[in-house]
Amino acid sequence: MPNRITTIGFDADDTLWQNEQFYRLTEQRFVDLLKDHTDANELPARLLAAEKRNLGLYGFGIKGFTLSMIETALEVSGGSLPPSVIAEILAAGREMLGHPVEPLPNVQETLEALAGRFRLVMITKGDLFDQERKLAASGLGDFFAAIEIVSDKTMSTYERIFSQHGDGPSRSLMVGNSLKSDIVPALAAGSWGVYVPHTLTWSFEHHEKPEGHPRFREIADLSQLETLLRNIGG
Template sequence: MAQKLKAIGFDADDTLWHNERIFKMTQAHFATLLADYTDHANLMDRLLQAERRNLGHYGFGVKGFTLSMIETAIDVTNGNVAASVIAEILDAGRDMLCHPVDLLPHAKAAVENARETHRIILITKGDLLDQERKLAQSGLGDMFHAVEIVSDKTQEAYAEIFARHGDGAEHGLMIGNSMRSDVLPMIDAGGWGVFVPHGHEWELEKAAPPKSNPKYHVLPNLGGLTRLIHQIEGC
């Protein structure tokens, strides 16, 4: 029987290793630095607005997040933010770029098992150097047949990636923790989208799930991926 799936794509941040909780810790420190100027809820709302505005300029990742924190600090202090606070924000951003990589449960086994039967691709977005660093430190780098670090995850991006590394998106599966980035555009491209919720979800990655689509699946963790692949293949 011919395989339905030729290639399997894995998201990186908060799918294979922890990431969003590092952002949450940095946000908590940021709130402490600006506590004299505004309350926590307003600060987080202003920061989210800045991140949304800046995505088209800075893209995804720590560097854009750091610049958005600086912009928000200037905004909420009416331009009176101390240079020492800016310096602490920059230090926090550098600390994020050096944070150790902590694999999620079942991540290594899921990648190893998928590699035995299919071509596997790491598809991630964000800062190029940071993503390369995390992949190298994860111990998973040599397992992937291909690595794609993109500016954004779109239907067109998935169609192009799975055409180059497989037989097209209709014979591909993408697994990740973001409904907006990992699931919906992959399904729109004709492939399977597998949602693995992480618990810490960035507001800008939230979207309504395509519950009625037969190519949409949800797994509580990566431990169920091998069984799902077998189910799709009809094994």
């Protein structure tokens, strides 16, 4: 079967384990810290604008998020914040870097079932040290034939990875919770894209579903992946 799927890529954050919830909790802590210095209702939008502005400098991940919180705090306060508030923001960032790794439901069982039949590749973006820490803490590393921690996920990212670690994009499938990063560019590379929605997804990662694409699929959780693979020739 020349078109049979042989390689499966998995996103990590909010696909294999919880991640976004820690950003949301820290953002609320940030708002509480600054509510006496500015309109608290405007802070999430100001912080998001700073994050987007800084992606090209700091990349994705907790360290960039922390720097964006500090930048936003200084902006909204006119630089008048006491050092204790900056120290609190830095402490919040450090706590995020030590948060526990909580695998999502059905992850372990799905990887166990697929690891012997497909080449599994973890494809995640963010801070190298933090992603390596989470992978080690998850206990899932042995299921993967390769680990790719990238600065961003684009069509060329998937072309390279699926050619290097598999039989090319056309015989590969990408699984993830971000339409913008995991699904749309993988489809553009010629792969299958399986969308697994998460209850919390950063607004930057939102994208319209490519409903009409012949290689786009959506499942409720990873327990449905094996059945999907059988249906599409995996």
